[in-house]
Amino acid sequence: MSAPSSEAPAGLRPSPDLSGRAVHVKVPATSANLGPGFDTLGLALARYDDLDVSVLDAPGLEVEVHGVGEGEVPLDASHLVVRTIAHVFASRGYELPPIRLVARNTIPHGRGLGSSGAAIVAGIMAAKGLLDGVEEFTADDLLELATELEGHPDNVAPALFGGLTIAWVTPEGPRHKKLIVHRGVSPLVLVPEHEMSTALARSLQPAQVPHEDAVFNVSRSALLIAALIQSPELLLQATEDKLHQTYRAEAMPETDRLIKALRAAGHPAVVSGAGPSVLVLASDPSERVEAIRLAEQVAEGTWQALPLAVDFLGATVQPAEG
Template sequence: MKTRFSIKVPATTANIGSGFDCAGIALKLYNDFIFDFSREKGLEFFGVDGRFATEDNLVYQTFSEILIAKDIAIPTDFYLEMVTNIPVARGLGSSSTCIIAGIMAANIYGELNLKLADMLQMATKIEGHPDNIAPAILGGMVLAVALDEEVLYKKIIPANMYTFIVIIEDNEVSTADARAVMPKMISYDDAVFNISRAGLLLEAFQTGDAKLLKVVTQDRIHQAHRAKLIKCYEGLQPVLASKLFTTSWVSGSGSTQVALSLKQQACEAVAAILAVSPELCVLALDVEVDMPLIEML
C-alpha cells in the first residue's frame, strides 16, 4: 500500500463564453496536494486555509466517499499538506482540483485501479458539471457532456500563438451566488445564440482564428448577470476591447476574467490592465496539455 505521495492538479478556466457548463481549458497554475498515511497522528492538515481544515475538507470528503463506495476502511491517520496557488471562489476550478486530488489519492491508497474514464465520471458527479473537471483531468481544452454513467468529451490542444491573461481580483464569488443571479428561464433566441457559437468553440481555439474566437466567446446566458458580481468588470472593458486582446470572458462563475493576447504582446497586455487597475493580480499563463502529475515520495 502506498503511504506517501503528491498530486499536482491544474487550474481551469470554464464556460469560455458560449460553452456554459460544458467547456473548459487547463492552465499552467497548480494546486499541490501531499498525502501521508504513515504519521500515526490522526487527521492532520498543513498549509490549508483554516476554513477548510476540518473533516468537511473537500479533499478528505471525496477521498472518504470513494473508499466507502469500494468497501475500503477510511484510514485513521490522514495527513494532507497543500500548496495553494489557485485562489478559492474565483472561477479557476479550485474545488475541481480538490475533488480530483481526493479521487486520485483514494485510487492510489486503496489500489483501486480506476480507469481515467471512471475518475472523470466520479469527479463530474461530485462537482455537478464537467466544465472544470474534464480539462483538469485530461489537460488541454475539453468540451464535455455528462450522461448518467459516463462523460463524453472531445479534447483539443489550443493554438499556441496566444497567452491566457488571467485577471484575478480580491473578491470571492461562490458558485451558488453566481447561479442565483442568473435568470430561471432564457429565450429561444438566446439559446440558439449560445448553441450556435458553442458548436464552433473547439475549431476556434484549435485554429486560433481571431475572428472566430471573438464570436464563440460571446454569450447571452450567464456573463452579463455574473458581471454584476465582479468589481473590476466595467472598468476593464475598454482596455480588454483594445487591439492588445483578441477576446475575453468571465472565467467560470467569476470573479476572474480571462483574456487572450498574442504571445508577443502579453507583457504589454498585462501592463495595460495594471495601468487601469493596479490592485489586481494579473497572470500570463499557457495551456497545460497533460494530466495531473503524481509522484511517490
C-alpha cells in the same frame, strides 16, 4: 490537526493494508465556460496545487495547508481533499485509512479558477494512487467521482485530463473529449482581490433564455472550438456570449467594466468560471502584453496579472519520494 470520527459509515469494511504508502499529487487550475461554452467547455492552466498524502501507522488524521488557504480552510475531516479521499474509498467499500495531508496551494480561492474542482481532483488522484494495485479506476470512473462532488464536469474535466475539454452528461454518466490547443493561444488571467460565490453567480441565471440567444451561443461555442485548436485569429468573435455573463454582471461590476474595455480594444476577454477573474485568450504573447498594459490603466482596484500557459497534462499522481 484532528482525528475523524471513530465510527465508520455503515457497510464499509476496513481499508486494505496500505502501510507506508505515500503519493504526490499535482493539479492544475482551470477556467470554465470560456465565454459561450457555459457548463461545457473548460481549459487547464499552468498554475498548480501540490499535495503529499501518506498513510499513517496509527489511527488519526493530520492536515497541513501552506500558501493559498493557509489559516482559512479547515484542518480536520471536513477539508475538501480529505472528504474526497473518503468518498473515493467509500465508493469501493472501504473506510478512510489514517492519513497525513500536506497541501501547498497556489490556485486562488473563490476567483473562478477552479480551486474547489482542483481540491476534488486532488483527492480523487490521491485515493487512486494509494489504492494502486488494489483497485482500478478508468478515466470515466475518475470523471464520475469528481462530478458527483462538484455537481457538473466543466471544471473537473480539464483539471483531470488537461488541455481544452468538452464535457457532457449522458444517462450512463459524465463524459469528456480532450483537445489540444493551438500553440499560439496565450492565456492571461486577471485576478482581483475580492472573491465571488459560485452559488451566487449561478443564482443570477434565468431559468429560460430567448431562442435567438441560445442559437447565438451554439454558433459561438462551435466557433470557439475551431478558434482554440486551429484559428486563434477568430477568438474575439468566438468568445461572445449571451447566456450567462450579462446576467452576472450586476454582481461583478468591476469585472464587467474590465471585460468591456478589453474587448473594445480587440482582446478576447471573458469571465473566468463564475468570476470575478477575467480570462483573456490572446492569440499571441505580444497581445497578452498589450492586454496587461490596458488592464493596468483601466481596472478599478488591485488586479494581479497571471500570464499562464495551457496545461496539457492534467492531474498527476506518483509515489512520493522518501
